Amino acid sequence: MAIEPxxxxxxxxxxxxxxxxxxxxxxxxIQTFWQNNEGIFRYTPLPNQTAFPGVAYGGLIANLIDCxxxxxAIAATYEAEGRAPGTEPGIMYVTANLNxxxxxxxxxxxELLLRAKVTKLTRKKAIxxxxxxxxxxxxxxxxxxxxRVSLPLNLDMV
Amino acid sequence: MAIEPxxxxxxxxxxxxxxxxxxxxxxxxIQTFWQNNEGIFRYTPLPNQTAFPGVAYGGLIANLIDCxxxxxAIAATYEAEGRAPGTEPGIMYVTANLNxxxxxxxxxxxELLLRAKVTKLTRKKAIxxxxxxxxxxxxxxxxxxxxRVSLPLNLDMV
Numbered sequence: 164m165a166i167e168p169x170x171x172x173x174x175x176x177x178x179x180x181x182x183x184x185x186x187x188x189x190x191x192x193i194q195t196f197w198q199n200n201e202g203i204f205r206y207t208p209l210p211n212q213t214a215f216p217g218v219a220y221g222g223l224i225a226n227l228i229d230c231x232x233x234x235x236a237i238a239a240t241y242e243a244e245g246r247a248p249g250t251e252p253g254i255m256y257v258t259a260n261l262n263x264x265x266x267x268x269x270x271x272x273x274e275l276l277l278r279a280k281v282t283k284l285t286r287k288k289a290i291x292x293x294x295x296x297x298x299x300x301x302x303x304x305x306x307x308x309x310x311r312v313s314l315p316l317n318l319d320m321v
Numbered sequence: 322m323a324i325e326p327x328x329x330x331x332x333x334x335x336x337x338x339x340x341x342x343x344x345x346x347x348x349x350x351i352q353t354f355w356q357n358n359e360g361i362f363r364y365t366p367l368p369n370q371t372a373f374p375g376v377a378y379g380g381l382i383a384n385l386i387d388c389x390x391x392x393x394a395i396a397a398t399y400e401a402e403g404r405a406p407g408t409e410p411g412i413m414y415v416t417a418n419l420n421x422x423x424x425x426x427x428x429x430x431x432e433l434l435l436r437a438k439v440t441k442l443t444r445k446k447a448i449x450x451x452x453x454x455x456x457x458x459x460x461x462x463x464x465x466x467x468x469r470v471s472l473p474l475n476l477d478m479v
Contacts, residue, residue, distance in 0.1 A: 181370050222339065261419070
């Protein structure tokens, strides 16, 4: 298992994502560990990240899946290119499509396990399948279409 | 335009959603106003709700779309049943599928406008189409499949 999460290798100036940026002090600090060809992430919801009493917020689950799937795409691409994470030129993706099936309610007072795999990788995009488990039961299943972008980012793009 | 958001009519004991619960003090307080057969919601991102510098977090957009689409499904169903919002038996939905196309980056320092419409309504589910605009340009387009649940909720369900 990678000792460091892939997010530690994102460029300093853009590592401000609310979901996964190490330079966003109030953010969620989602971390993707690359292990045996999949991205692994564990997260325990905070008490106020609720949908209903005792049930984790579906929007939180969307956040976890989104950033973890992007992290998995990045880690997989460094590996596919035979390079150590963070080596130049840096690899970055953005989300083009996020599609989540909420299969069962997710308990809030449990550790969540997210397992993500790249199911298709081309020069321009990655497709990532991710499942979220709590108490060993699959609660959400998703597909993310991640589009590769060049670094440094063109931040005039908005 | 409805004077009160539909979320004000959610039952007191379950109005704790991080996205839209009026009884979640640290939450996002998403509010759906029902007007001319669509749900309207305006939101200005906080400075730390970033993806990259100057760009709003896609996970935030997922949260806004999710809760606003559910709110729109609920408001539309009260109307379809010829009842005032909040009258008994209360109407509630949960998200079964959330599918978002991120069309363009969303600027963080702009008011966002979400417009949602119910495209299909049956006894058991609602399909909601929602678009998010900033500076009058569509930035995200989504479909939510909302499944109707009985109140009071069975909170042993997890």
